[in-house]
Amino acid sequence: MATIGSYAQQLSLLNKMNYNYKMAMKSANQVATGNRVNSAKDDTSIYAIGKRMDVEIGALGQATSNVQTGNSMLNVASGAMDNTLDILTTLKEKAIAAANSTAKDSDRATIQKELNQYIDQINDNSLVTYNGKYLLNGSNKAATLETNQAYTNSSLGLDTTGATKLTDLTRRQGDSLNIDATDTVNVSFVKDGKTYSTSFTAGEYTLEDIFKKANEAGAGDVFDTSSMDTATSVIGTDASGKELHTVDDQNAVTVKAAQAGTAGSIAGFTISVTDAEGNVKKSTNTALDDFTETIGAADTRGDNSLVLHTGSESTQNMHVAFGDTSARGLGLQGSDGSYLSVGTQEDANAAINVIDNAINRILDHQTSVGAMQSRLDYTHNNLVTQQTNVTDAMTTIIGSDMAKAITQFTSYNIQMQASQAMLAQSMSNSSWFLNLLQ
Numbered sequence: 001m002a003t004i005g006s007y008a009q010q011l012s013l014l015n016k017m018n019y020n021y022k023m024a025m026k027s028a029n030q031v032a033t034g035n036r037v038n039s040a041k042d043d044t045s046i047y048a049i050g051k052r053m054d055v056e057i058g059a060l061g062q063a064t065s066n067v068q069t070g071n072s073m074l075n076v077a078s079g080a081m082d083n084t085l086d087i088l089t090t091l092k093e094k095a096i097a098a099a100n101s102t103a104k105d106s107d108r109a110t111i112q113k114e115l116n117q118y119i120d121q122i123n124d125n126s127l128v129t130y131n132g133k134y135l136l137n138g139s140n141k142a143a144t145l146e147t148n149q150a151y152t153n154s155s156l157g158l159d160t161t162g163a164t165k166l167t168d169l170t171r172r173q174g175d176s177l178n179i180d181a182t183d184t185v186n187v188s189f190v191k192d193g194k195t196y197s198t199s200f201t202a203g204e205y206t207l208e209d210i211f212k213k214a215n216e217a218g219a220g221d222v223f224d225t226s227s228m229d230t231a232t233s234v235i236g237t238d239a240s241g242k243e244l245h246t247v248d249d250q251n252a253v254t255v256k257a258a259q260a261g262t263a264g265s266i267a268g269f270t271i272s273v274t275d276a277e278g279n280v281k282k283s284t285n286t287a288l289d290d291f292t293e294t295i296g297a298a299d300t301r302g303d304n305s306l307v308l309h310t311g312s313e314s315t316q317n318m319h320v321a322f323g324d325t326s327a328r329g330l331g332l333q334g335s336d337g338s339y340l341s342v343g344t345q346e347d348a349n350a351a352i353n354v355i356d357n358a359i360n361r362i363l364d365h366q367t368s369v370g371a372m373q374s375r376l377d378y379t380h381n382n383l384v385t386q387q388t389n390v391t392d393a394m395t396t397i398i399g400s401d402m403a404k405a406i407t408q409f410t411s412y413n414i415q416m417q418a419s420q421a422m423l424a425q426s427m428s429n430s431s432w433f434l435n436l437l438q
Helices: 007-033 044-099 105-126 207-215 282-288 345-398 402-436
Strands: 150-153 184-191 194-201 234-237 243-245 253-257 268-274 291-295 306-309 317-320
Touching: 007 402, 044 105, 044 306, 044 317, 044 345, 150 234, 184 207, 184 345, 194 207, 194 345, 234 253, 234 291, 253 291, 268 282, 268 345, 291 345, 317 345
Parallel strands: none
Antiparallel strands: 150 253, 150 291, 184 194, 184 268, 234 243, 306 317
């Protein structure tokens, strides 16, 4: 039955039209944003999960950027060390030339000028920076404990101690070094940029006497031979506080710096034996002079390593420590600025071992940086994969089904238009009563 002013019917149509409009706009918003949940009112729990994932994605993106900048920093450091290694290679060639008997003093003086310039360049290389931060000047070392520098010889017999007579020394295999009592033992070492040399007749002297004689060369007590008292595989305590043993855990001879810390650092030393006629006993020297640095000189210091934040959590970081690759740090220059000397044949011979030690140190630094770069490559790949997977998971949770959203938008839009048309028709039906009154 038609009545005047069917308000209830019109109100129902209006409500239906408003509902269809609201749902159409919601579907339109899903289509526009691509998300099924765009605010907390859409779905409280899903919205919270989605936002946490969104924060995680942003954090992973920044961590990826951190890894990339960290890798760039390591590339800068590695490039500088590559150049330093090239210079050290040249330095060794020059030292060998200076050690040759055909070289005159004037030739060695010329070579010394070249060495001084190369050593200055090594100092320049150590001052390389990234974003204004020095990398290789020793300011970014890890925490260390004070150590006594140690040199170990693993070529001598297993039962060798400091008290073993030079004439009784054997190789690891057990055969004699063939040192005669009439042979001359020559010792040269570099301490704080200066070269000291001494020589003596083997006679009844022992292995530890080599270093005691070196202590009498003018630099004071440089070597500590107490660690040579017994045959042992223990080398000493390293900068991390761990007891260090030989690689094969077999006995070896170790001599240490008399003074702890970097102040007692010995840049290198060489031992050679010549017979009564002045001929060098090369086979003997190969074993007797085979002392390599096994514990570096270190002072007690806090952790100054750089920190790369490589993840979305506070604990996901990587400490990057750089060693001191300056000429002083590599044993090529003294605290007073004095340069490694090749002015005499004895100096040049000692310089060869010093440069070898420097090469070993720079290679140790390089391999540490290379290992960190390799790790960062894996870290970068993991972060990219993690970010992709979290993004995919978030899209699955809050993402909109575009086909469904478009279909719903079209449906609600049609229903809204139909409601609008019915409401207009209802209003038209109500107005016909007015025509009867005219």
